[in-house]
Amino acid sequence: MTEPTTQRDRRIDGRGSAEDRSDDQPGTPEGRRVVELLWAPAPQSPVRGPKPRISLPDVIAAGVAIADTEGMAALSMRKVANHLGVGVMSLYTYVPGRSELVELMIDRVYGEHALPSPELPWQQRVEQWARETWRIYDAHPWLLDYNMARLPVGPHVLDVSEALYAALLAAGFSGAENVAISNLIQWQLLGAARSMISDADEARHTGVSAEAYWDSRASFWESYFDWNRYPTMAAIWEAGGFDDPAGWDFERMLDRLLTGIEQSSAVSREPGT
């Protein structure tokens, strides 16, 4: 960290082309910046300018607060600035832009995950991991709006991933198999959370409850639904299969997953086609 860091360097400076990096540091400038924000150990020594009135954690906390109460779509730089009592552009001193702020927010809430103790049996570890993940989705439903395909590579996100990998390793899965089962668990959890939580969440800040939503679509069921065209759905409906989210109830799903994994751990190891 020898070269001087001017404001222009710290700001995002609009995606420079591949040629214009004269230094030999790895990666792109934006990538380096966000990695530094996620991992940088200290706000480096006291420096030259005036004392900052806010801090990076403040900005992240404000973002989380707004997203928690109003949803991800309502999160704007102006609102964050307002919440902190500063001008909008001041935020760009701390954060390169909105999307990087979101990455930081995600890593920050992953820090709330209470990691399972390595001494527990693997089933309990996986179970606690799943419950904690669910709890975080429930506390911060805006996570569910995020694609989740490319999680930010932050310390807390990695802690959480490591915990699941480690639990599955204890169950006897390693390498690609471990990754596959880990993905199985995460995607099930995410899918169920999206179905259950984001309904309730959307209700909270649009004022339209899930029932009201379906009621608003009621004309469909009355006028257009064709019982002959969709016989299986009709049968499931009449059997109560859609009542309550019993089919993807969290407890049942967890049970299913664990027993499925146990079986797979017992049988195991015939390669695919």
Next chain:
Amino acid sequence: MTEPTTQRDRRIDGRGSAEDRSDDQPGTPEGRRVVELLWAPAPQSPVRGPKPRISLPDVIAAGVAIADTEGMAALSMRKVANHLGVGVMSLYTYVPGRSELVELMIDRVYGEHALPSPELPWQQRVEQWARETWRIYDAHPWLLDYNMARLPVGPHVLDVSEALYAALLAAGFSGAENVAISNLIQWQLLGAARSMISDADEARHTGVSAEAYWDSRASFWESYFDWNRYPTMAAIWEAGGFDDPAGWDFERMLDRLLTGIEQSSAVSREPGT
């Protein structure tokens, strides 16, 4: 449909309060409108005004075209209008707003799903269903940006759902069990697609390939990754478990799912806790 339908009625007219619906039709006005757009059989008889220069399918097709090439984020009403050679506000004659347009676009691309023949054995039906779904995600990656928790209730969306439910019914699953397994399949597919396709897709219109992305984060691996803090991840990495998406390769995943379901179909039926 006796009461006159003026433009003000057809337009979205800003979420009227619950009191102001004088008629006794079910659901909210917006809900009725989008349901009609999805299901209305014909553009009702020839009517009074000037001949329309474009049509609803044109608008939907333009939206799909733009989203296919530039991504969901780049889909704007202005671009759609431009693509059709009309003014922006003209679109609102055909579609209540952007979000409804997206719903219509989704149902439209679900119409590309080649439903499996009911005469095939259920495994082949599920397999073909999964391949078709994957193909559609691949052709229209912007679907993956959509939450997918609340799919639009359109005819094609329901056709696709019905096909999976029916195949699983043939496998012996009914009621809530059918729903649970159907969700399992869909969420796995969606998760895998989000991981694999949206990478490639993002690369296409941001110009940043997945390798370039990881390269841009390269400083992280060099400077910050702590092999002691993340031992399992390190082990998996060294074993090649992250190389290639072998762990969640589509074929392997499909195999895994089908055999898992078969086992579950054989064992089955011990209730949870």
Next chain:
DNA sequence: TTCAACTCCGTACGCCGTACTGGATTAGAA
């Protein structure tokens, strides 16, 4: 004391969705 480094932020630009309003066009009623 000077000055470079730094924080803060007002202004402005180009996007976005869409409300409002009115003009042009047409089919049926008179």
Next chain:
DNA sequence: TTCTAATCCAGTACGGCGTACGGAGTTGAA
């Protein structure tokens, strides 16, 4: 034929967004 109501079409405008730019004020080190 003339009139009129229904309908399509769209210009203008408003409030919101992310953020580039440039400059004013503040501070510690030279």
